[in-house]
Amino acid sequence: MSSEDSGGSAAPRGEDPQAAGRGNDPVSRRAAAIEAILLDVDGVLTDGTFEPGDEGAGIPERKRFHSRDGLGLVMAKKSGLRLGFVTGRRSGAVRGRAAELSLDYLREDCFDKGPAFEEACASFGLLPEQVAFVGDDVQDLPALRKAGFAAAPADAHPAVLECVHFVADAPGGRGAVRQIIEKILDARGLLDAALFRFWG
Numbered sequence: 001m002s003s004e005d006s007g008g009s010a011a012p013r014g015e016d017p018q019a020a021g022r023g024n025d026p027v028s029r030r031a032a033a034i035e036a037i038l039l040d041v042d043g044v045l046t047d048g049t050f051e052p053g054d055e056g057a058g059i060p061e062r063k064r065f066h067s068r069d070g071l072g073l074v075m076a077k078k079s080g081l082r083l084g085f086v087t088g089r090r091s092g093a094v095r096g097r098a099a100e101l102s103l104d105y106l107r108e109d110c111f112d113k114g115p116a117f118e119e120a121c122a123s124f125g126l127l128p129e130q131v132a133f134v135g136d137d138v139q140d141l142p143a144l145r146k147a148g149f150a151a152a153p154a155d156a157h158p159a160v161l162e163c164v165h166f167v168a169d170a171p172g173g174r175g176a177v178r179q180i181i182e183k184i185l186d187a188r189g190l191l192d193a194a195l196f197r198f199w200g
Contacts, residue, residue, distance in 0.1 A: 008151075008168045008179045027165050030149045031187035035130045036082035038105070038120055038143065039177065040113075041094055043136035044153060045069055045085075047173035064173065065097060072178035073101050075194040079185055082124050086116045088139060114142030134180055136160060136172050151180045 039045060045065055077083055084105025085098055091108070098106045105123055107116045113135070121131050129148030133140070136156040141163060144150040150164040153176030161167055166183060168176035185191040 008166055008183055027149075028187045030129075030165055031132075031184045032189075033130055034081070034132045034149050034184050034188070035126055036084070036104070036120070036124045037076060037132045037134065037181065037184065038084045038086050038117060038147075039133075040135040040137075040140050041085055041087040041091075042089065043156070043172040044134050045097075045173060045177055047171065066173055066175055066178075068175045069173075069177040070101070071198075072181040075185065075197075076181045077102065078197060079188075079190045079194050081184070082126075084120055086110050086113050086120070086133075086143065111139055112142065113140055114146060117143035117146050132180075132184060134177065149184065151183075152176075 047064070073083060082104040083101065084103055084107070085094060086105075086107045087094055088111045089108065094108065095106070105120045107119070110116045113133075117128070117131070117133060121128055124131065127148075128146050131147060132149040132151060133143045133147035134151045134153075135141070135144050136153055138157055138159055140160060144152075144160065144163050149166070151166040151168065152160045152164045153168050153170060153172035153174075155171035156164075156167070166180065168179040170176040170179055182191055185194050
């Protein structure tokens with residue numbers, strides 16, 4: 001599958017926008033180096049809405065996750081990529097999702113995401129250029145600017161859209177993460193094998 005087939009668009013952060021989509025373009029080369037993916041949650045894995053809960057009273061916060069994003073995360077994990085969530089909120093729903101997906105890294109209550117990105121890199125034993133970050137709002141910018149491959153959903157804040165290397169066609173919580181993961185797997189030559197596990 002070509003990089004064009006995996007959807008989304010290159011958002012050139014210092015790259016040649018005409019080079020995107022050729023398979024050996026700068027954005028694809030960045031994606032090919034990725035060995036771990038860190039994701040914000042609200043606005044990336046969800047549409048940004050939630051129903052507040054009260055954990056002290058045993059009332060969980062409610063979030064809605066998209067099944068295609070979930071399958072994309074499974075594909076990434078089975079392809080050998082490490083995964084993590086970096087979120088500004090504390091939520092049992094997020095911890096449950098992280099456990100369900102056997103994530104390698106989870107940071108909650110995290111508004112300063114630059115240091116969290118560096119901490120995750122150290123935890124993985126990887127360089128920043130080997131780690132992707134997916135975010136949608138201004139608090140994600142410090143991590144996005146450090147990431148080897150920075151990506152965002154289509155409905156991200158304008159400042160984020162200007163910063164990242166790749167923008168998904170889909171909005172947050174509606175398949176954006178799946179498109180971003182497929183872009184990375186395609187660039188690494190792993191996408192067809194990842195898909196074959198399910199349809200072959």
